[in-house]
Amino acid sequence: MTRxxxxxxxxxxxxxxxxxxxxxxMGEEAIAVGVCHALGLDNQIWTSYRTHAAFLAKTEDTxxxxxxxxxxxxxxxxxxxxxxxxxxxxKGYMAASAVVASILPSAVGMAFANKSNxxxxxxxxxxxxxxxxxxxxxxxxxxxxxxxxxxLFVCEDNRLSVHTPTHIRQGYNSITDVVSRFSCTVIQExxxxxxxxxxxxxxxxxxxxxxxxPVFLHLECYRYxxxxxxxxxFDAGYRSKEEYEQWYEWDCVKLQRERLTNQxxxxxxxxxxxxxxxxxxxxxxxxxxxxxxxxxxxLYRGVFYxxx
Numbered sequence: 001m002t003r004x005x006x007x008x009x010x011x012x013x014x015x016x017x018x019x020x021x022x023x024x025x026m027g028e029e030a031i032a033v034g035v036c037h038a039l040g041l042d043n044q045i046w047t048s049y050r051t052h053a054a055f056l057a058k059t060e061d062t063x064x065x066x067x068x069x070x071x072x073x074x075x076x077x078x079x080x081x082x083x084x085x086x087x088x089x090x091k092g093y094m095a096a097s098a099v100v101a102s103i104l105p106s107a108v109g110m111a112f113a114n115k116s117n118x119x120x121x122x123x124x125x126x127x128x129x130x131x132x133x134x135x136x137x138x139x140x141x142x143x144x145x146x147x148x149x150x151x152l153f154v155c156e157d158n159r160l161s162v163h164t165p166t167h168i169r170q171g172y173n174s175i176t177d178v179v180s181r182f183s184c185t186v187i188q189e190x191x192x193x194x195x196x197x198x199x200x201x202x203x204x205x206x207x208x209x210x211x212x213x214p215v216f217l218h219l220e221c222y223r224y225x226x227x228x229x230x231x232x233x234f235d236a237g238y239r240s241k242e243e244y245e246q247w248y249e250w251d252c253v254k255l256q257r258e259r260l261t262n263q264x265x266x267x268x269x270x271x272x273x274x275x276x277x278x279x280x281x282x283x284x285x286x287x288x289x290x291x292x293x294x295x296x297x298x299l300y301r302g303v304f305y306x307x308x
């Protein structure tokens with residue numbers, strides 16, 4: 001669903017009705033989908049500004065998704081959040097932040113609340129490798145380890161902070177070697193297989209519940225499109241088309257399609273499922289286009305705490 005949703009974004013974005021900047025998930029979807037489906041509804045997630053895959057995987061709500069992108073009252077935040085701040089706490093998607101690494105302390109705080117209230121829930125935070133360059137990542141990791149908090153740290157490592165590669169930014173050779181010095185479990189994988197990521201996440205959750213300590217899940221991935229926007233950017237000079245083609249050989253959607261085919265599903269079976277998804281997405285887009293914009297006074301709602 002995430003891949004098709006973003007393909008529709010690309011198709012309609014030129015109409016300039018979606019005013020929000022787009023940080024696309026293409027190429028990285030397997031991480032959010034695999035992790036979120038393993039977590040289920042009860043456990044909470046927190047993300048960076050690259051929200052699409054995580055929101056759709058956690059909520060499966062395409063109407064509120066497109067309502068928000070179009071800035072309409074039907075959006076999950078009544079049209080005020082846009083793509084970079086999607087959230088639905090009622091379904092465990094607590095918040096997203098456009099400021100690199102800033103969501104990490106909130107995720108650790110939620111883990112502290114979960115531990116204090118004995119909820120048994122896990123607080124999971126997604127972040128890119130650019131967040132590793134911020135002091136707040138190390139502070140959050142350290143506190144989670146010191147206090148034995150139920151946090152799942154998920155590093156979506158595409159080896160880029162916007163256009164800057166890892167070897168220019170980081171003075172260590174391996175993030176997993178460094179993090180392994182902390183009092184937590186480290187799991188590292190380089191896979192685009194959503195089912196493998198689901199299995200890894202289940203293992204990580206079991207480790208958190210049994211050791212009562214955090215887990216650092218390091219997953220390599222590749223961003224197909226530009227840092228922000230709906231286009232390719234191979235002409236920018238910081239990466240090559242050949243690199244993309246190598247990663248696309250293990251494209252997560254392509255892998256899953258091949259798996260289903262090998263399990264006996266026909267092309268007609270797959271097209272039927274895809275047709276259902278397309279119809280749902282197109283219906284959500286049409287509803288978002290037809291929905292009203294929020295009234296001006298809505299700007300002042302949600303800024304401070306308001307009693308019911």
